[in-house]
Amino acid sequence: MIDAGPNTLLERGAELEGLASQLSGARAARGSVALLEAPAGHGKTSLLRVLRAEAADNGLRVLAATGAPLERDFAFGIVRQLFDAELHGADAARREHLFAGAAALAEPVFATVPAADQQDPAHSTLYGLYWLAVNLAAEQPLLLVIDDAHWADAPSLRFLDALARRVEDLPVLLAIGARPAEPGAEQELLDGLATAPATRLHRPGALSEAAVRALVSAKLDAEPGFIAACFETTRGNPLLLTELLKSAPFAGRADEAEAVRTTVPGTVARTVTARIRRLSDHALAVARAIAVLGDATSLERVAALSGLTPAEAASELDQLAQADLIDPADARFTHPMVREVVEADLGAQRARLHREAARRLHADGALDGVVATHLLAAEPANDPWASEILARAGRRALAEGAPDVALTLLSRCSPATPESLVALGLARFRLGEDPLPPLDEALAGDVSPDLAADAAAIAAAALVLASEPRRAAARLRAAIPRAPEARRGELEDQLVEALSYRDDDAEEYLATVERHRDSDRPTLLCHLAHARAMAGAPRSEVLPAWRRAFADTRVFARLGVERFAALWAIEALLAVEAADEAKEAIRAMTDLTDRAGSRSSAGAAAWLEARWERRFGHLRRAEDLARHGLDLGRGAHVPETAIGTTLGGILLDRGDLPGARDALAAIPEPGPTASIFGLWATRARLQLEEGDPEAALTSLERQESADAARRWLIGLREDSHALRVRILLALGRADEAEAFARTEIDRAQAREAAGAEAVLHLALGDAQRAVDAAQRAPLPLVRATALAELGFALRRDGRRADARPPLREARDLAHRCGAVALEARVHEELVVAGARPQRLAFSGVDALTAQERRVAELAVRGLRNREIAEALFVSLKTVEVHLGRAYTKLGIKGRSQLADALA
Numbered sequence: 001m002i003d004a005g006p007n008t009l010l011e012r013g014a015e016l017e018g019l020a021s022q023l024s025g026a027r028a029a030r031g032s033v034a035l036l037e038a039p040a041g042h043g044k045t046s047l048l049r050v051l052r053a054e055a056a057d058n059g060l061r062v063l064a065a066t067g068a069p070l071e072r073d074f075a076f077g078i079v080r081q082l083f084d085a086e087l088h089g090a091d092a093a094r095r096e097h098l099f100a101g102a103a104a105l106a107e108p109v110f111a112t113v114p115a116a117d118q119q120d121p122a123h124s125t126l127y128g129l130y131w132l133a134v135n136l137a138a139e140q141p142l143l144l145v146i147d148d149a150h151w152a153d154a155p156s157l158r159f160l161d162a163l164a165r166r167v168e169d170l171p172v173l174l175a176i177g178a179r180p181a182e183p184g185a186e187q188e189l190l191d192g193l194a195t196a197p198a199t200r201l202h203r204p205g206a207l208s209e210a211a212v213r214a215l216v217s218a219k220l221d222a223e224p225g226f227i228a229a230c231f232e233t234t235r236g237n238p239l240l241l242t243e244l245l246k247s248a249p250f251a252g253r254a255d256e257a258e259a260v261r262t263t264v265p266g267t268v269a270r271t272v273t274a275r276i277r278r279l280s281d282h283a284l285a286v287a288r289a290i291a292v293l294g295d296a297t298s299l300e301r302v303a304a305l306s307g308l309t310p311a312e313a314a315s316e317l318d319q320l321a322q323a324d325l326i327d328p329a330d331a332r333f334t335h336p337m338v339r340e341v342v343e344a345d346l347g348a349q350r351a352r353l354h355r356e357a358a359r360r361l362h363a364d365g366a367l368d369g370v371v372a373t374h375l376l377a378a379e380p381a382n383d384p385w386a387s388e389i390l391a392r393a394g395r396r397a398l399a400e401g402a403p404d405v406a407l408t409l410l411s412r413c414s415p416a417t418p419e420s421l422v423a424l425g426l427a428r429f430r431l432g433e434d435p436l437p438p439l440d441e442a443l444a445g446d447v448s449p450d451l452a453a454d455a456a457a458i459a460a461a462a463l464v465l466a467s468e469p470r471r472a473a474a475r476l477r478a479a480i481p482r483a484p485e486a487r488r489g490e491l492e493d494q495l496v497e498a499l500s501y502r503d504d505d506a507e508e509y510l511a512t513v514e515r516h517r518d519s520d521r522p523t524l525l526c527h528l529a530h531a532r533a534m535a536g537a538p539r540s541e542v543l544p545a546w547r548r549a550f551a552d553t554r555v556f557a558r559l560g561v562e563r564f565a566a567l568w569a570i571e572a573l574l575a576v577e578a579a580d581e582a583k584e585a586i587r588a589m590t591d592l593t594d595r596a597g598s599r600s601s602a603g604a605a606a607w608l609e610a611r612w613e614r615r616f617g618h619l620r621r622a623e624d625l626a627r628h629g630l631d632l633g634r635g636a637h638v639p640e641t642a643i644g645t646t647l648g649g650i651l652l653d654r655g656d657l658p659g660a661r662d663a664l665a666a667i668p669e670p671g672p673t674a675s676i677f678g679l680w681a682t683r684a685r686l687q688l689e690e691g692d693p694e695a696a697l698t699s700l701e702r703q704e705s706a707d708a709a710r711r712w713l714i715g716l717r718e719d720s721h722a723l724r725v726r727i728l729l730a731l732g733r734a735d736e737a738e739a740f741a742r743t744e745i746d747r748a749q750a751r752e753a754a755g756a757e758a759v760l761h762l763a764l765g766d767a768q769r770a771v772d773a774a775q776r777a778p779l780p781l782v783r784a785t786a787l788a789e790l791g792f793a794l795r796r797d798g799r800r801a802d803a804r805p806p807l808r809e810a811r812d813l814a815h816r817c818g819a820v821a822l823e824a825r826v827h828e829e830l831v832v833a834g835a836r837p838q839r840l841a842f843s844g845v846d847a848l849t850a851q852e853r854r855v856a857e858l859a860v861r862g863l864r865n866r867e868i869a870e871a872l873f874v875s876l877k878t879v880e881v882h883l884g885r886a887y888t889k890l891g892i893k894g895r896s897q898l899a900d901a902l903a
């Protein structure tokens with residue numbers, strides 16, 4: 001148990017014991033969160049003080065921060081308090097170490113000069129801060145103390161939440177003090193922390209009468225009647241009791257009970273006010289200056305704000321310390337309630353003092369964010385200087401990933417400028433709110449062409465997300481002619497994206513892409529490669545277009561991690577069956593998105609990998625990747641549609657009809673993107689396999705008309721041309737099926753797509769031709785299916801011996817690509833054909849799940865566990881678990897054998 005030392009805390013045995021065990025857990029890398037939640041004065045700060053001393057004695061590094069009402073509007077204020085001192089003290093080498101790896105994403109938070117705006121900063125900053133904590137904890141176990149978290153800023157609380165959810169395998173104890181249900185607190189975030197699995201809640205209660213007696217008796221020779229009055233009126237609140245005893249020179253007699261009762265109901269406020277009243281005017285002025293300055297106190301500033309010389313201010317500080325209002329060590333109030341009382345008593349001077357503080361702090365070179373908190377506390381005034389600072393602080397908060405703080409700051413810019421309005425629009429966009437009102441207000445004024453371009457870009461992005469691509473396109477069309485030359489390309493790129501969503505816009509989309517066919521802008525080149533491939537261009541034409549788009553793999557960085565043009569180019573590669581090039585492109589993309597730390601682009605990358613595995617690799621890996629991607633994209637309409645459709649198709653390939661039905665049913669109400677992702681075709685295939693060819697034809701025709709509007713001739717969606725052949729045959733329309741198939745086979749041959757050709761032969765039931773074509777294509781599932789059908793046909797003809805070789809090959813291939821249902825069927829046929837097939841053991845590389853395989857592959861590429869964890873958005877522990885399982889399945893002892901085992 002922790003010894004509370006000379007200033008013993010009464011009745012806190014359970015809390016101290018619990019904290020002690022969490023502390024020793026943290027030292028053994030079993031981190032946790034201690035949340036001390038209790039009303040004002042119950043001793044949270046006192047417990048944290050004991051914990052800090054104990055941790056320091058036990059070799060932990062202690063970093064601490066305290067919330068304050070004013071600083072709630074300073075993005076990452078708490079985070080800065082926590083880490084700033086440690087980072088400033090660090091030399092260049094240590095700093096580099098602390099910001100190594102993904103931690104670099106957090107560096108802008110600690111820079112004095114704001115970073116340029118980044119994509120999806122919210123996620124990457126939190127991610128970087130998490131890794132900064134990991135790096136610090138790797139040097140020495142860590143105690144992070146955040147007191148008065150009910151006043152903490154929201155971005156910092158989000159970081160604490162992210163850390164809390166991954167703290168369990170770190171040598172870190174996160175100790176947080178907060179009042180429950182404090183007005184203005186970020187209650188949702190605090191509640192989130194309280195419910196994190198690693199959180200242990202401590203609720204120090206009121207003191208018993210015996211404890212009150214002990215506390216009173218330590219000061220006074222008190223009579224029972226006096227003690228009873230103290231207990232009754234303070235209800236065992238230690239703070240009220242302490243303040244009560246300070247408030248008047250009580251002797252402890254029973255006849256003072258009445259005086260006790262009338263003192264306390266006014267709570268601390270009155271006792272503090274009374275003590276302050278006894279002070280001189282100068283002392284009061286100094287107390288007010290300290291209350292206003294908050295965290296930023298210095299003797300000079302206090303003196304200036306209270307209108308005294310530094311020497312005078314210093315002597316008033318002594319007075320305040322003697323009255324036990326100020327802690328002489330750091331010129332802070334002894335208790336936050338003292339500050340609250342002084343602050344509440346500022347009255348009409350409040351605004352003036354905060355504005356004055358803002359000017360001083362600005363003159364002293366304070367960060368805009370700090371100055372801005374004072375401007376917010378001052379009354380709104382029409383002040384261009386203040387507006388400018390608020391706007392700068394708001395833009396920085398935006399760049400750091402704190403759009404909520406930015407919104408507060410930017411809404412207060414008065415006069416609002418076009419700059420502040422456009423930034424306000426961006427903040428609202430990032431928060432998922434409608435950005436159009438401030439953007440339109442900016443555009444109505446005297447706005448520079450550059451800002452107008454910014455406004456158009458933000459408005460269009462918001463409209464696309466809101467499933468209003470048509471309005472997005474209209475705005476972009478209007479903005480492009482007015483934009484500065486240098487910005488036009490970017491807006492045109494965005495227009496192409498907006499147009500790509502709606503089947504009805506297909507004409508204009510294609511015309512725009514074609515018009516720019518000689519451009520070297522990556523977005524356009526990606527769309528161009530796609531349009532060509534889908535219109536049936538042969539591989540020999542599509543590959544050069546792709547190479548131009550990807551000439552420099554930094555194209556992904558330029559495209560921006562949240563903009564998905566690269567996906568179109570990669571799909572073009574899937575369409576022309578260029579397995580190796582597609583793999584290369586996907587790898588380049590995942591490398592970059594991993595580093596950017598963006599969840600949505602990691603989801604998109606997993607989706608593409610799933611599609612690659614489905615066509616060229618292994619179905620179970622495809623399924624795992626699709627499910628992983630779906631997890632990352634959960635809650636967003638477009639990813640749920642795209643990845644849900646892919647998952648449904650994969651499950652159909654695996655022969656899992658109920659699974660496919662569920663996956664498709666889980667897709668939200670289909671929006672305008674359903675046809676791009678092939679939802680109708682996948683539904684058609686499910687309906688056919690469920691024995692309802694009529695319904696299948698209706699669904700397929702919906703897909704086909706969308707494809708036709710886009711001039712997609714090749715039927716890539718669920719092999720929709722082969723699907724039509726199968727449906728027509730099931731409906732007894734054999735002649736039509738035959739004629740349609742012949743045309744499409746010719747077209748597949750012309751575009752050198754042997755896989756597509758094989759699938760069409762298969763649909764017609766021509767197994768021999770299907771095998772011939774499939775041997776030329778890198779699609780193992782198609783090849784397995786073709787060989788199986790050939791084997792079945794030979795066996796039906798009674799040619800059992802001839803049937804065996806293709807069946808054997810089919811079974812091996814089906815096994816290798818994870819087509820479980822096909823493998824089982826072929827196995828049965830082999831038995832019928834008189835072979836005695838061995839059951840294939842399910843171990844080795846094929847037994848690895850997609851995540852296990854990814855972890856293992858990254859390990860082979862030389863990444864350390866923590867780098868793997870960073871890349872895959874998982875904890876270190878998860879990486880260790882996956883690796884351990886992979887070793888077992890592969891039958892190896894460790895990392896050094898991995899490369900051979902995977903080869």
Ligand SMILES: Nc1ncnc2c1ncn2[C@@H]1O[C@H](COP(=O)(O)OP(=O)(O)OP(=O)(O)O)[C@@H](O)[C@H]1O
Nearest residue numbers: 009010012039040041042043044045046238239242
């Ligand atoms: N268990 C205890 N035994 C004796 N004294 C206590 C105890 N708990 C708190 N005190 C005293 O009560 C006063 C208030 O405690 P403290 O400042 O720790 O409260 P708090 O919970 O942090 O309040 P707030 O929510 O206002 O920050 C301090 O003077 C402290 O010494």
Ligand SMILES: [Mg+2]
Nearest residue numbers: 044045147148
């Ligand atoms: Mg406290």
